[in-house]
Amino acid sequence: MTRYHLNEMPDAWYNAIPELPEPMQPPLHPGTREPLGPDDLTPLFPMGLIMQEASPDVWVSIPGEVIDILRMWRPTPLVRAERLERMLGTPARIYFKDESVSPAGSHKPNTAVPQAFYNQQEGIKRLTTETGAGQWGTALSFATAQFDMECKVYMVRSSYEQKPYRRILMETWGGEVVPSPVADPSSPGSLGLAISDAVADAAQREDTHYALGSVLNHVLLHQTVIGLEARDQLKLAGEERPDVVIAPCGGGSNLGGIALPFMTDRDVRLVAVEPASCPTLTEGTFEYDFGDTAGMTPLLPMYTLGKDFMPPTIHAGGLRYHGDSPIISALVKAGRMEAVAYPQGKTFEAAVMFANAEGRIPAPECGHGIRAAIDEALAAKETGEEKVILFNYCGHGFLDLAAYDDYNNGRLIDG
Amino acid sequence: MTRYHLNEMPDAWYNAIPELPEPMQPPLHPGTREPLGPDDLTPLFPMGLIMQEASPDVWVSIPGEVIDILRMWRPTPLVRAERLERMLGTPARIYFKDESVSPAGSHKPNTAVPQAFYNQQEGIKRLTTETGAGQWGTALSFATAQFDMECKVYMVRSSYEQKPYRRILMETWGGEVVPSPVADPSSPGSLGLAISDAVADAAQREDTHYALGSVLNHVLLHQTVIGLEARDQLKLAGEERPDVVIAPCGGGSNLGGIALPFMTDRDVRLVAVEPASCPTLTEGTFEYDFGDTAGMTPLLPMYTLGKDFMPPTIHAGGLRYHGDSPIISALVKAGRMEAVAYPQGKTFEAAVMFANAEGRIPAPECGHGIRAAIDEALAAKETGEEKVILFNYCGHGFLDLAAYDDYNNGRLIDG
Numbered sequence: 001m002t003r004y005h006l007n008e009m010p011d012a013w014y015n016a017i018p019e020l021p022e023p024m025q026p027p028l029h030p031g032t033r034e035p036l037g038p039d040d041l042t043p044l045f046p047m048g049l050i051m052q053e054a055s056p057d058v059w060v061s062i063p064g065e066v067i068d069i070l071r072m073w074r075p076t077p078l079v080r081a082e083r084l085e086r087m088l089g090t091p092a093r094i095y096f097k098d099e100s101v102s103p104a105g106s107h108k109p110n111t112a113v114p115q116a117f118y119n120q121q122e123g124i125k126r127l128t129t130e131t132g133a134g135q136w137g138t139a140l141s142f143a144t145a146q147f148d149m150e151c152k153v154y155m156v157r158s159s160y161e162q163k164p165y166r167r168i169l170m171e172t173w174g175g176e177v178v179p180s181p182v183a184d185p186s187s188p189g190s191l192g193l194a195i196s197d198a199v200a201d202a203a204q205r206e207d208t209h210y211a212l213g214s215v216l217n218h219v220l221l222h223q224t225v226i227g228l229e230a231r232d233q234l235k236l237a238g239e240e241r242p243d244v245v246i247a248p249c250g251g252g253s254n255l256g257g258i259a260l261p262f263m264t265d266r267d268v269r270l271v272a273v274e275p276a277s278c279p280t281l282t283e284g285t286f287e288y289d290f291g292d293t294a295g296m297t298p299l300l301p302m303y304t305l306g307k308d309f310m311p312p313t314i315h316a317g318g319l320r321y322h323g324d325s326p327i328i329s330a331l332v333k334a335g336r337m338e339a340v341a342y343p344q345g346k347t348f349e350a351a352v353m354f355a356n357a358e359g360r361i362p363a364p365e366c367g368h369g370i371r372a373a374i375d376e377a378l379a380a381k382e383t384g385e386e387k388v389i390l391f392n393y394c395g396h397g398f399l400d401l402a403a404y405d406d407y408n409n410g411r412l413i414d415g
Numbered sequence: 416m417t418r419y420h421l422n423e424m425p426d427a428w429y430n431a432i433p434e435l436p437e438p439m440q441p442p443l444h445p446g447t448r449e450p451l452g453p454d455d456l457t458p459l460f461p462m463g464l465i466m467q468e469a470s471p472d473v474w475v476s477i478p479g480e481v482i483d484i485l486r487m488w489r490p491t492p493l494v495r496a497e498r499l500e501r502m503l504g505t506p507a508r509i510y511f512k513d514e515s516v517s518p519a520g521s522h523k524p525n526t527a528v529p530q531a532f533y534n535q536q537e538g539i540k541r542l543t544t545e546t547g548a549g550q551w552g553t554a555l556s557f558a559t560a561q562f563d564m565e566c567k568v569y570m571v572r573s574s575y576e577q578k579p580y581r582r583i584l585m586e587t588w589g590g591e592v593v594p595s596p597v598a599d600p601s602s603p604g605s606l607g608l609a610i611s612d613a614v615a616d617a618a619q620r621e622d623t624h625y626a627l628g629s630v631l632n633h634v635l636l637h638q639t640v641i642g643l644e645a646r647d648q649l650k651l652a653g654e655e656r657p658d659v660v661i662a663p664c665g666g667g668s669n670l671g672g673i674a675l676p677f678m679t680d681r682d683v684r685l686v687a688v689e690p691a692s693c694p695t696l697t698e699g700t701f702e703y704d705f706g707d708t709a710g711m712t713p714l715l716p717m718y719t720l721g722k723d724f725m726p727p728t729i730h731a732g733g734l735r736y737h738g739d740s741p742i743i744s745a746l747v748k749a750g751r752m753e754a755v756a757y758p759q760g761k762t763f764e765a766a767v768m769f770a771n772a773e774g775r776i777p778a779p780e781c782g783h784g785i786r787a788a789i790d791e792a793l794a795a796k797e798t799g800e801e802k803v804i805l806f807n808y809c810g811h812g813f814l815d816l817a818a819y820d821d822y823n824n825g826r827l828i829d830g
Contacts, residue, residue: 103774
């Protein structure tokens with residue numbers, strides 16, 4: 001457990017779009033199916049974010065007001081998991097970037113803060129959003145509170161019922177939380193349905209915009225502080241580069257955040273980890289699809305299981321999404337990024353190993369990345385390779401302990 | 416939010432006993448009322464800890480095996496709460512020592528690890544203990560897992576029912592958890608009753624010892640890593656010394672941990688903060704009393720509300736104790752330490768202010784120290800004094816969100 005600290009966080013975000021292996025296909029208008037112009041997005045998003053969505057610049061300056069808030073927990077530590085290495089008996093060196101130290105306990109505030117900021121700059125008073133596991137809703141409630149804005153969170157009903165503590169945390173930061181879908185109390189809900197609820201709310205009110213916690217280009221842009229810091233911290237640790245960068249993938253934001261700053265280094269493998277029960281990248285189709293279930297959002301070029309796909313209510317609620325970030329999808333399609341899928345039992349087994357080795361309880365989403373990191377380390381043990389593994393510790397599991405109760409007592413679905 | 420990091424944790428604990436203003440009175444045998452000898456304690460404790468309980472040495476070396484585990488989260492950061500200072504408009508500089516980064520989310524593992532270590536060294540296979548808020552039981556479950564020992568936790572029934580997540584966390588680390596008092600399922604329980612249960616269990620089995628999470632001299636000794644690190648980190652921050660050191664006080668371990676290393680500097684005020692509903696130091700009597708309700712433990716010289724005192728079921732379960740550490744009691748009696756008491760509503764008000772300013776949700780116990788730190792800062796605003804305030808951020812509140820739900824919805828007793 002050696003920790004590597006930086007004194008300063010980055011002052012610019014890394015924009016991967018100009019450096020992607022192949023140019024991105026544009027988003028399409030849901031009605032006309034023509035490429036979207038910036039004006040098509042103004043009912044939902046501020047111009048500051050719309051311009052970032054299609055920015056041609058490789059580096060985008062982070063506003064000082066945003067840095068002032070991100071500094072509350074950034075730079076986050078990079079930790080060498082020496083005890084896990086010893087437990088596995090691997091010659092690999094395993095590092096994780098600890099994004100669990102943020103106010104919401106995950107990487108999500110990295111984008112919640114700039115999203116609230118750009119909206120407040122344009123006079124918006126209120127944001128709506130969806131949340132799955134509750135990480136994103138917590139992050140946005142925290143961020144809007146910093147800018148004296150209101151926040152309304154549509155929470156996937158199965159998470160709302162499984163995770164009362166997440167709701168309380170959002171409420172403590174002043175957020176208003178309702179279960180989604182609002183119109184069907186018998187449905188367990190999904191991210192796609194909750195997005196529809198939140199977009200419909202924002203579309204109705206002049207003072208209200210919508211905020212999305214993953215998928216979109218500007219969200220991944222904001223998350224690149226993770227990988228940029230990790231790159232410098234690995235140097236502090238004496239590593240030239242990681243051999244493999246691993247993160248769980250739902251919409252793609254924590255994966256994009258840690259992986260994109262390594263994208264142009266062809267010697268670095270990039271690995272997406274998803275649940276076997278929601279296998280968007282490993283079993284989905286690359287095509288234009290809606291981001292939400294009701295078909296209100298623009299059409300995005302992405303891997304998708306279809307907008308009507310209803311994933312089972314696994315505990316990793318943040319990974320229950322039918323689609324994927326267009327940037328991540330483009331990288332997988334181009335062969336620049338790999339994808340693997342695990343059943344949830346294997347991810348909890350890894351999470352508990354990690355909890356015993358490193359003394360930290362990971363979020364169920366995070367358990368997916370840990371599973372893949374452990375398997376990479378075990379493969380290195382077979383070959384004797386001194387591989388450098390970097391994964392994103394994207395959130396703690398203190399608010400997910402009901403999931404561990406199910407695992408400890410053999411009550412998990414999907415093994 | 417400037418954070419100060421050290422590279423190394425201390426390699427010795429600070430033993431305050433030889434430097435106390437007045438010599439300590441000895442513990443007495445519960446039967447004979449004669450001073451205890453080391454052998455009287457061997458049924459419950461290993462000799463390594465018994466010797467520390469009455470050590471004449473000012474510095475006690477920390478075993479390497481203990482350091483190896485404490486390094487998983489130590490040294491912990493010292494944080495300057497600049498956003499809280501601005502919110503209060505105070506000229507005071509407020510620092511907090513972040514003990515919430517440990518596996519259990521509090522300062523408790525600092526002593527759980529050495530206690531498990533010394534027991535394992537003597538061939539003990541199993542430890543029993545009590546837990547109030549659940550912080551200590553979590554810490555001991557984690558620590559025993561590191562040494563392949565069993566752990567049985569008697570959890571105060573009101574906490575057991577209020578905090579299922581704490582139970583799950585203990586079970587995830589392999590601890591066995593039962594509600595206390597075992598013999599009376601209708602009782603909400605108290606720390607005193609739970610100690611009786613745990614001591615009775617340990618006394619019955621050869622392979623089992625008992626571990627206490629606070630009160631005793633060796634526990635406070637182990638916690639001094641907090642203050643020792645903070646003293647060095649304040650120097651890094653350019654501060655010669657704190658003007659006042661503040662911590663909540665239940666049994667006294669987190670207060671002792673941060674305050675004792677400053678004890679011999681007469682320019683540093685030391686402040687204990689307790690709940691108005693369990694006002695041991697502010698309204699109790701200094702006398703010999705039992706540590707538990709059944710009268711099985713040695714008699715200790717301390718402030719006490721009487722062993723049969725049943726505190727109301729406030730959320731700061733870790734502060735619901737009738738007695739207090741003999742070291743802390745001696746310092747208060749000698750006038751070297753101050754004590755203040757707050758009703759729980761005032762402490763939650765402070766905790767929510769802190770959560771908004773600094774983006775962290777404190778444990779209810781921790782809210783007591785924050786309340787006193789805020790009041791010190793507001794007093795400094797009145798006088799214009801550039802006071803340096805240090806408090807112990809002794810635990811996060813992610814597992815206490817039900818308490819915030821009560822506060823947010825006006826359901827707190829002792830408001």
